[in-house]
Amino acid sequence: MSILPSSPRRLRWLFLATLVAITGSVAAGDEHDHNHGDHDHGHRQHGAHVHGVAELNVAVDADSLLVELNTPAANIVGFEHPPRNAAERAAIAEARKTMADGAALFVPNAGAECAQTSHLVTLDLGDPEDHAHTEEEVHADAHGEWAFTCAKPASLKTLDVKLFEVFPGKEKLRVQLITPSGQRGDELTPERHQLDL
Numbered sequence: 001m002s003i004l005p006s007s008p009r010r011l012r013w014l015f016l017a018t019l020v021a022i023t024g025s026v027a028a029g030d031e032h033d034h035n036h037g038d039h040d041h042g043h044r045q046h047g048a049h050v051h052g053v054a055e056l057n058v059a060v061d062a063d064s065l066l067v068e069l070n071t072p073a074a075n076i077v078g079f080e081h082p083p084r085n086a087a088e089r090a091a092i093a094e095a096r097k098t099m100a101d102g103a104a105l106f107v108p109n110a111g112a113e114c115a116q117t118s119h120l121v122t123l124d125l126g127d128p129e130d131h132a133h134t135e136e137e138v139h140a141d142a143h144g145e146w147a148f149t150c151a152k153p154a155s156l157k158t159l160d161v162k163l164f165e166v167f168p169g170k171e172k173l174r175v176q177l178i179t180p181s182g183q184r185g186d187e188l189t190p191e192r193h194q195l196d197l
């Protein structure tokens with residue numbers, strides 16, 4: 001299976017998202033919290049999410065390694081309501097900065113000589129005014145995409161996922177992995193956080 005190596009990165013992400021959606025609908029089984037058809041990534045999703053659990057998509061194609069994260073904002077910044085004070089605004093800014101450095105979150109084995117080439121991070125908890133008159137519990141998601149290019153892709157064997165260390169709120173990562181040899185699901189935890197590619 002090819003991930004269209006010559007197309008622009010944005011198209012590759014769309015292709016990946018489609019592929020993962022297809023895989024997810026086949027593999028979902030008895031899970032009830034899948035939210036197909038509602039791919040409003042990263043902002044004000046009102047579909048079910050479970051704090052402590054996040055979804056990670058990893059794709060390897062030619063010399064590219066692509067990583068996509070969808071997670072409850074609580075896993076990243078510790079809360080999901082709009083910032084109420086300077087400390088909460090600072091926490092959001094700091095979390096965005098931390099998420100931008102994909103090389104500190106996702107570490108391929110050194111022999112592959114991978115370097116981050118681009119990233120896209122969405123962490124927007126909105127404005128307090130939006131929720132000033134509601135008693136409802138507020139939820140928000142964070143979203144990130146990171147692209148790496150590897151000088152020695154044939155040597156790419158593992159990806160150490162540091163999310164559990166960097167953002168300690170997480171308990172479980174549901175992983176969809178797409179490589180030239182096929183696709184599979186996996187699950188990472190604080191105790192087992194390295195993916196075999």
Ligand SMILES: [Zn+2]
Pocket residue numbers: 049051072073074080138139140
């Ligand atoms: Zn939530």
